[in-house]
Amino acid sequence: MRFVGLQFILWAVTGLYMVCLDIHFIHGEPLTHPSSVPLQLNDITYSTSHLLEDYPDATAITLVTLLQKPVYRFRSASGQRTVHVVDAITGLPVDLLSQAQARKIAEAAYTGSAVIEKVSPLISRAADGALNPLWVVRFDDFASSTLYIEQQSGRIIRRRHNYWYVFDWMWRLHIMDYDDGENVTNGWLRTVSLVSVLAALSGLTLLILRLARRRRPAL
Amino acid sequence: MMRLLMANWHKWLALLVFMQLLIWLTTGLYFNSLMDSADNVTTERLVQHEGYLPGRQLYPVQAIAAPPPVAISLVWVLGSPYYQFDYNQPLHDYYLKQRRLFNATTGVPWQISPEQIAKIAEQAYSGRATGSKPVLISPPIDDLPRQQNPLWQVRFADEYSTAIYLDALTGHVIKHTNDRQRFDDLMFTLHFMDYSGSGFFNHPLIIVFATATCLLSLSGGYLLIFGSRQRPAAQSATPVTLTINFASTAEPARLEVRPTDTVFNALSKHNIELPSECGGAGTCGKCRVQCSADTPVNDVEHYHLSEQQLASGIRLGCQQLTGTCQQLQLPYR
Ligand code: FES
Numbered sequence: 372m373r374f375v376g377l378q379f380i381l382w383a384v385t386g387l388y389m390v391c392l393d394i395h396f397i398h399g400e401p402l403t404h405p406s407s408v409p410l411q412l413n414d415i416t417y418s419t420s421h422l423l424e425d426y427p428d429a430t431a432i433t434l435v436t437l438l439q440k441p442v443y444r445f446r447s448a449s450g451q452r453t454v455h456v457v458d459a460i461t462g463l464p465v466d467l468l469s470q471a472q473a474r475k476i477a478e479a480a481y482t483g484s485a486v487i488e489k490v491s492p493l494i495s496r497a498a499d500g501a502l503n504p505l506w507v508v509r510f511d512d513f514a515s516s517t518l519y520i521e522q523q524s525g526r527i528i529r530r531r532h533n534y535w536y537v538f539d540w541m542w543r544l545h546i547m548d549y550d551d552g553e554n555v556t557n558g559w560l561r562t563v564s565l566v567s568v569l570a571a572l573s574g575l576t577l578l579i580l581r582l583a584r585r586r587r588p589a590l
Numbered sequence: 591m592m593r594l595l596m597a598n599w600h601k602w603l604a605l606l607v608f609m610q611l612l613i614w615l616t617t618g619l620y621f622n623s624l625m626d627s628a629d630n631v632t633t634e635r636l637v638q639h640e641g642y643l644p645g646r647q648l649y650p651v652q653a654i655a656a657p658p659p660v661a662i663s664l665v666w667v668l669g670s671p672y673y674q675f676d677y678n679q680p681l682h683d684y685y686l687k688q689r690r691l692f693n694a695t696t697g698v699p700w701q702i703s704p705e706q707i708a709k710i711a712e713q714a715y716s717g718r719a720t721g722s723k724p725v726l727i728s729p730p731i732d733d734l735p736r737q738q739n740p741l742w743q744v745r746f747a748d749e750y751s752t753a754i755y756l757d758a759l760t761g762h763v764i765k766h767t768n769d770r771q772r773f774d775d776l777m778f779t780l781h782f783m784d785y786s787g788s789g790f791f792n793h794p795l796i797i798v799f800a801t802a803t804c805l806l807s808l809s810g811g812y813l814l815i816f817g818s819r820q821r822p823a824a825q826s827a828t829p830v831t832l833t834i835n836f837a838s839t840a841e842p843a844r845l846e847v848r849p850t851d852t853v854f855n856a857l858s859k860h861n862i863e864l865p866s867e868c869g870g871a872g873t874c875g876k877c878r879v880q881c882s883a884d885t886p887v888n889d890v891e892h893y894h895l896s897e898q899q900l901a902s903g904i905r906l907g908c909q910q911l912t913g914t915c916q917q918l919q920l921p922y923r
Contacts, residue, residue: 376807376814382614383807387800393792405679409658412651419648419664419694430640434651434662546622556622564619571612581867 375566378547385541397538399530402516403480408436415441417462425462426455434459437525438472444524452501454524467522473506476525477518485512493519593816594893596809597873603806610783610799617781625777630770633717633752637710637763641669649673649697656690664694665760668709672700674760683764686738691759702761704742710761711744711754719748726758733767733775735789832856832912835919849913853879856912862920870908877907880919885910 395401415434422429428448434441441459446452456465468476470490477487488511495503504522509515514532521528543552547560651662651673659675666672670693677688693700707724715721722745731737733753741764742756750768757764778784782791783799832853834843847856854870854877857863867874875894883903890909891900905915 376811380807380811383800383804386614387797387804390791390793390796390800394790400681405681407660407678409660410662412658415650415652418650420646420650423646423648432664435660560622561619564615564622568612568615568619571608571615575608575612581869 375563375570378563379567381544385545388541389538389545392534392538397535399516399532399535402482402530402532403518403527404482406436406480410434410436410441412441415459417443417457417459419443421462422457426457429455437465438475452497452499452503454521454526456524467504468506468520468525470506472525473508473520473522476520476527477506477508477510480518480527481510481516483510483512483516485510485516487511488515492522495519593813594873594890596812597868597871600806600809600813601867601873603802603809607799607802607806611803613780617777620777621781625774627771627774630774631752631766631768633715633746633748633750633768634766635714635716637713639666639668639762641666641671646671646695648694649692654692654697656692659690665691665762667702667761668706671695672760682736684734684736684738689759702759707742707756707761708744710756710763711742714754714763714766715746715752717746717748717752719746719752721746721754724756730787731755732787733772734765735784735787737764830912830916833917834862835917837919837921847912849911851912852908853910853912853915853918854906854908857907864907866908868908872906872908875906878904879907879910879915881905881910881915882917885915 419432419434422432422443422445426445426447429443429445430448432443432445434443436442437456442465443455443457443459445455445457447455457463458465470492474487474490477490487508489507489509491507491509493505493507495505497503505528506520506522507517508520509517512532514534516530516532518527519529519531520526539552543549546552546555546557547563548554548557648664648671654673654675656675657677659677660679661676663674663676664671665674673692673694675690675692677690678686680687691700691702692698704724708721711721711724724742724744726740727743728740729737731741731743734741734755737755740758742758742761744754744756746752746754748768750770752766752768754763755765755767756762779787783796784791784793785795786793828849829846830849832845832847834845834857836842843860843862845856845860847859851859852870854864854866858870864877864879866877868876870877872890878895878899881903883901885903885905887900887905888909891906894906895904
C-alpha cells in the first residue's frame with residue numbers, strides 16, 4: 372500500500388507538471404518561426420516537367436526555399452525514406468548541408484536572441500533502421516535550446532530544450548515505463564493502477580460505512 | 591500542530607478531488623489495459639490518388655496567376671495532378687492553413703466537387719453502408735476538437751456510425767472515425783477534464799485539480815510517515831478495569847482492558863463506539879469522553895478542546911490510555 376501511495380504522489384506531481392507547461396512550448400514550437408519568404412518563382416529554370424523527366428519515380432514533390440535558393444524536395448516512389456533535394460535553377464542534386472549552412476538555417480529560424488554554443492553532427496537511426504545524418508545546433512540560452520537539422524533536406528526536424536527533457540522524465544514516471552517512455556501498456560502500470568482503483572474504492576466504502584454507522588452524540 | 595493541519599487539509603482536498611481521482615485511475619487503467627486504437631476502425635482503406643506522370647507536360651509554376659507562395663507541392667487527387675500553393679507553413683496539420691489549388695496541367699484554379707469527395711470517401715471505406723451526401727463543415731468539429739480548418743464530412747450509417755473527414759481543398763482523408771474511436775476519445779476527455787472540447791490538457795480546470803491532488807497526495811504521504819502517534823511504553827501488562835458510568839439509566843459497565851490500549855480502541859473492542867470521523871487518529875476531535883479533571887492533557891487535546899472543557903475533565907478517547915483514565919462517563923451506552 373505504501374508503494375502505491377508513492378506512485379500516487381508521483382502521478383500527482385508529474386501530472387501537475389505536464390498540465391502546467393503548455394504542450395506546444397514543451398515541443399519547442401516557439402523556438403523557431405516558420406519560413407514566410409515567398410518563393411523566387413522567376414529564378415526557376417528547371418521546371419517540374421524537367422524534374423519528372425530526370426526522376427520519373429519522384430513522389431511527394433515540394434518546391435521550397437533553402438538558403439535563399441528554390442529547391443525541389445522529393446522522395447522516390449520505390450519506398451525510400453530518404454529525402455532528395457535538387458536545385459530548381461541548375462537542376463543538380465544539392466550536397467549534404469555543411470556545418471556553416473546548418474548554422475545559417477538555425478540562426479534564421481531561431482526566435483530567441485542567444486548565440487549558438489555548438490554545432491555537432493549526429494547520425495540518428497530511424498525505427499526502420501535507416502540512418503539519417505543531422506546537425507545538432509545548440510544555443511547558449513537558459514534552456515539549452517537545440518535544433519536538429521537534417522543534412523539531406525535542411526529541414527528542422529526536432530526542437531528540444533531542458534523543459535522537454537524534464538517533461539520526458541515526468542511522462543516516464545507517470546506511465547511507469549522507465550526505459551524509453553513508449554509503452555503505456557506495461558504490466559507495472561497495470562498492477563499499480565489496479566491496486567489503486569481498489570484502494571480508492573475501499574476508501575470510499577470505508578467512508579460510507581463510517582457515515583452510515585450509528586451516531587452517538589458527542590459530549 | 592502540523593499533523594492536525596495536514597489532516598484537516600487532507601480531508602477537504604479529498605472531498606474536492608475524489609471523483610476526479612477515481613476517473614483518473616479508471617481511465618488510466620483503460621488506456622493501459624483495454625484500449626486498442628489500432629483495432630477501432632476496421633473499415634478504413636487506403637485511397638490511391640497518385641497517377642502516372644512521366645511524359646506528361648506540366649504547367650510552369652511561374653506562369654500561374656497568383657502571388658508567389660512560401661511552398662508549392664504537387665498533389666494528386668483521383669489520378670490528376672494539382673499544384674498546391676502554401677501561403678503559410680503551420681507546424682501542425684490542424685492549424686489554419688492558407689492554400690490555393692491549381693490544375694497542374696492547365697494552370698487554372700481548381701475546386702473539388704462534392705461528387706469527387708463522395709467518390710474518395712467511398713474508396714476510403716470498406717464497410718457495406720453507403721455514404722451520406724458530403725457536407726463541408728467548419729470548426730469546431732466534435733470529432734476533431736483541435737482542427738481549425740473546414741473539412742468535408744461523409745457519414746456512413748453502419749453499426750459504429752463511421753464518419754470520414756476529408757481535406758476541404760484536396761479531398762485527402764484526414765480522419766476516419768467511429769463510435770469505438772469516439773469512446774476512446776471520451777476517455778481522454780475525462781482524463782484531461784477537457785469538458786470545453788479544446789483537445790488539449792493545459793487548461794485552468796485541470797491545473798486547479800492537479801494542484802489540489804498534488805497537495806492531497808503530499809499531505810497524505812506526510813500523514814502516512816508522521817501520522818503514527820507515539821505511545822508510551824507499556825507500564826504493566828496486567829489488565830485493568832475500566833469503569834464507565836452512563837448519564838442515561840443504563841447500568842455502569844466494568845470492562846477488563848489492556849492498560850496500553852487507548853480508551854477509544856478499548857471501548858470499540860467491547861462494541862462501544864465513540865463518535866469519530868478519523869477512526870482514532872486524533873484529527874477529528876469528536877471522540878470526547880468525561881474523565882476525572884486531573885487526567886493528563888496532551889497537545890492534540892489542547893488543539894481540539896477548550897480550556898474550560900479540559901478543566902472539567904473532558905478528554906479525547908483516542909488520546910487517553912486506559913491505564914491513566916480508568917473512570918469515565920458517557921451519555922448512554
Ligand atoms: S480525534 Fe478522532 S477519534 Fe479521537
